[in-house]
């Protein structure tokens with residue numbers, strides 16, 4: 001049984017690709033199980049003490065549509081005792097006033113439900129105006145921009161996974 005459950009939504013496949021990179025970097029499917037949120041029931045979160053949430057921002061500051069559909073279900077999950085990390089994909093050039101908003105929206109909700117956030121990520125190397133994903137000057141999780149900085153994705157994923165291994169205590 002994988003220790004970490006990674007729950008992602010995707011519309012055009014970019015967030016799924018990043019999810020697969022994260023899984024590989026952790027050591028494969030024996031460590032990280034991928035769940036597309038379109039197929040998930042709330043009870044599936046009960047299997048994991050370590051959770052990774054992946055969501056792109058769509059439609060100017062909104063959750064990806066499958067996450068939008070699942071959002072009310074979050075109220076049925078007890079996140080107390082769970083360490084939760086977030087990653088998003090977004091477009092800092094096209095949507096500079098709403099870059100990565102979705103992971104900020106999800107983190108606010110899930111931390112209200114008892115989740116402990118890990119995996120904060122610095123804003124160095126990004127150029128945007130505003131984001132709901134900021135807490136004390138950092139992103140709430142890994143910010144990936146496949147639209148403008150795909151050349152940086154691999155190194156960002158590697159560094160973040162190394163950080164998470166420590167913060168999860170694995």
Ligand SMILES: Cc1cc2nc3c(=O)[nH]c(=O)nc-3n(C[C@H](O)[C@H](O)[C@H](O)COP(=O)(O)O)c2cc1C
Pocket residue numbers: 009010011012013014015016056057058059060061062064089090091092095098099100101146147
């Ligand atoms: C119509 C449209 C709206 C978007 N809105 C935002 C946005 O508000 N903020 C952001 O950071 N990215 C935005 N994006 C960029 C997507 O989040 C980005 O392309 C993402 O990687 C798509 O992920 P997916 O392929 O997993 O669905 C938008 C893209 C489109 C086409």
